[in-house]
Amino acid sequence: VQLQASGGGLVQTGGSLRLSCAATGLTFSAYNMGWFRQAPGKEREFVSSIGWINLSTHYSDSVEGRFTISRDNARNSVYLQMNSLIPGDTAIYYCAAKRGANARGADFAPDYWGQGTQVTVSS
Numbered sequence: 001v002q003l004q005a006s007g008g009g010l011v012q013t014g015g016s017l018r019l020s021c022a023a024t025g026l027t028f029s030a031y032n033m034g035w036f037r038q039a040p041g042k043e044r045e046f047v048s049s050i051g052w053i054n055l056s057t058h059y060s061d062s063v064e065g066r067f068t069i070s071r072d073n074a075r076n077s078v079y080l081q082m083n084s085l086i087p088g089d090t091a092i093y094y095c096a097a098k099r100g101a102n103a104r105g106a107d108f109a110p111d112y113w114g115q116g117t118q119v120t121v122s123s
Helices: none
Strands: 002-006 009-012 017-024 032-038 045-050 057-059 067-072 077-082 091-098 112-122
Touching: 002 091, 002 112, 017 032, 017 091, 017 112, 032 067, 032 077, 045 067, 045 077, 057 067
Parallel strands: 009 112
Antiparallel strands: 002 017, 017 077, 032 045, 032 091, 045 057, 067 077, 091 112
């Protein structure tokens, strides 16, 4: 299983980025997909998830209303549209895949992790 994240970069405060994650080696349509992030000196934290059955979505409080998660099962890909970025969003962003029910926060325990993509928001 490989989860290949891309789309990170350097952006100014208020800017936007769109992260992508392409999955191979698993039945993508049967997995809930999530995004996590880890800032320097901090623990990895949940950002967002999207379910495989009813496309239910969850967001952390810190990104609710600014970030939008989506998926394209035909392309085996999940996306994270990030708008109104702030320096606090600076982190390495990881995509993840989870079997079973969709969940949020610590309840989203991934079966697979991807490598990260760096997002840096300058003030």
